[in-house]
Amino acid sequence: MRTKWTLEKCLEISRKYESFIEFRKNHNDAFCATNRNGWQEVVFKHLSKNDTKWKLKA
Secondary structure: OOOOOOHHHHHHHHOOOOEHHHHHHHOHHHHHHHHHHOOHHHHOOOOEOOOOOOOOOO
């Protein structure tokens, strides 16, 4: 049975995580529903983006 994704469900799940990547890895279906419905500003507001680019060691 398919899950009916609502804004409240996506917010509840995203609050469990601190970073954008953790949310996407653990709940990709909620992540896709957020993008599909245009709720990015609300759901992703508290998530930090992980910059995993290579940095030069000093």
